Amino acid sequence: MTAKALPGFRDFPPHDLALRAYIFAAWRRVATRYGFEEYDGPPLEPLDLYTSKSGDEIVGQLYNFVDKGDRPVALRPEMTPTLARMVAERANGLKKPIRWFSIPQLFRYERQQRGRLREHFQLNCDLIGEAGALADAEIIALAIDVMREFGLGAKDIRVRVSDRRALTALLQARGVTADGMYAAYQFIDKLERMSPADLERHRTTPQPYAPATADDLIAVAGLRGLSQVESAVAMLPDGAAAVAPLTETLAALDAMGLSDWIEIDFTIVRGLAYYTGTVFELFDAGKTLRAICGGGRYDTLLQSLGGVDLPALGFGMGDVVLGELLKDRGLRPEPPSAIDCFVAAVTPEDQPHVLRIAHQLRDAGIRVEYAFGQTAVGKQLKIADARGARLAVVVGPDDRATGTAQLKDLQGSTQEAVAIDALAARCHELLAG
């Protein structure tokens, strides 16, 4: 037998699955409060679903192969192409805006770096069919409320927001042409991690974003706060239109009481070419971890994927960085106990009653175990303790004669005789208390 999972893949024994389940449950609660409905697609898809969007170079990062029916296929590296297909197939029957979320497991074959995973789970929230800035505020607010659901505050997390429309207007004013725009985005995107030597190279060799210079781009990327951006854009011919969505988005977030979380920060570009408007990333305030969440508006992507022509925006939030953050901050909850109640037999003759009572309590929604073998009551109570049971029910010959059982509160160290028919209700009372 293979002793281990594949490198980059995680086993989830119960202790680890408990954290994953805690994260997924919070994701679902918050997305649902925003009216988002959950969907899913296959983890294995036709390869061309990805190459048609990202070109053949993405194949180097895919788990791709040819299946036994000679179909080129790949494990999904992202959810958006699947979403685009599903929406395109049903576009006419769906009320707009469409609010859909999913929690797919995604796969990328990356050259193994220390501790780098090849799979992760990701909350994907997408809002399709609405071009207005209130939708941008809605998506950013949803991401923030997920952080709040985990007990994180504006002091822990920074939401760095930019807007491709305002950024593009400012870059054009500095001389960047349409052909050089993507190179300018890439430069700004890499700026925070760029070595002095690379920066020097940008300053001294011809660049596709010329006649703008590296220092022009640095000046634009250095804009902070809405007032700086509004001032910079105000001087441009179409400046008012270019900055209006960002202004409106921030006003809406302010009305929701969330403006404390926001930093306007024009170094945020997000490398992907397909964003068309608002872009944002969530980071821990100390920036010790990679981005927790990233997203933005991609009004032309669905159509370019061969789907419907609908404006859209969304974000992805992975489980790995988030899990690290929760551990770092002491916000990882204790895994729940395995059971609520242990039912113990005093003599072998009590065993059928134990089975009856256990089944009755389980029917009432209580998590119950009992010993499979004959052992002393004291030993059974030790098992109860090891499994984290709050309650124990002990059944002996005297109890059977009177139709009762002894109910112990292992936390309060109290004991009472309870009629068997009343046991479930009394257990619920104690568990709620």
Added chain:
Amino acid sequence: MTAKALPGFRDFPPHDLALRAYIFAAWRRVATRYGFEEYDGPPLEPLDLYTSKSGDEIVGQLYNFVDKGDRPVALRPEMTPTLARMVAERANGLKKPIRWFSIPQLFRYERQQRGRLREHFQLNCDLIGEAGALADAEIIALAIDVMREFGLGAKDIRVRVSDRRALTALLQARGVTADGMYAAYQFIDKLERMSPADLERHRTTPQPYAPATADDLIAVAGLRGLSQVESAVAMLPDGAAAVAPLTETLAALDAMGLSDWIEIDFTIVRGLAYYTGTVFELFDAGKTLRAICGGGRYDTLLQSLGGVDLPALGFGMGDVVLGELLKDRGLRPEPPSAIDCFVAAVTPEDQPHVLRIAHQLRDAGIRVEYAFGQTAVGKQLKIADARGARLAVVVGPDDRATGTAQLKDLQGSTQEAVAIDALAARCHELLAG
């Protein structure tokens, strides 16, 4: 863009995902009541995890390939090898018995038959480290309680139970040797679906289970009910020991009040060679569908997989046949409404208040939407209706002046003015009512 998912793979738009989520939630509730803890493993595993158990012939049914690091890998076709690995890695640190469940998506490349899927989700419950018959009863009771959780009763579902120990003793008594035993199991397993020609061939040509005849096997497979089995086994030298676990299992299920569900039926063998004791399958009473669930005791499997030497038993229950059954019986629930409450603005100036109120209600756990554009209140209430909202909050200039909002119960057609700070509590009251 590819217009469709791969053949045999399902998209889950929200309406379909709602059924899947309903099934998963019921699975989790019942497993948890039995003290089972959830685990998961990677959907992609080293290929030899499967070939070491099932031999190379299984490769024809796998989604297998060589990854970019030259590792032979496969999408998981079943969960037990992953479970065996995970338990083996942690065996010393785990209290026995181990009660673990998982809901993996499993993959098999089967030659496409009409409507046959190549992926499905499966509830896997396994109880490891307990050899006694109470564990067998526990696992069967868990499977039955899952059926009860879906509203199915003993009249809808039959639990057909056999025991390899009693079956083997009876077959040995008819002359089947150790070498011929697997062929005898296979014959009995196929008996219900066997053509008259095949049966005739078994009667007229030499078979590995000789000197036993096909009619000997048919006689054993025809045993029904515990008393028939006990009578047949009583005549054998080790008969008492061979039938004791089955008798004890049934007594325990009787104590739990579940004996109505059980049919002792010695045609149930389950094809897999690795079962060692109790085997069982759940069918719809009309036998119109394939098996809903199958399982049994496999005391030697974990060790043969290179893992730990622990007795174990478990079952698998797929989502596909179960989903069909729920639809057939009208037990598929209506998908939940998308939202609880729609917040509407009377004038454009009311929009910031809508945002504030919406966010406040969402913080209180209420599922809320509002319109992104400016439209008449009547049209906003139509959106509320289309999204299944029970409540609507309407904010106009007069309300703003008094710090209130109009709360409409769209079901009861009532309306009341509520102070904004009291809205969330009042919404909860109406939603609970």
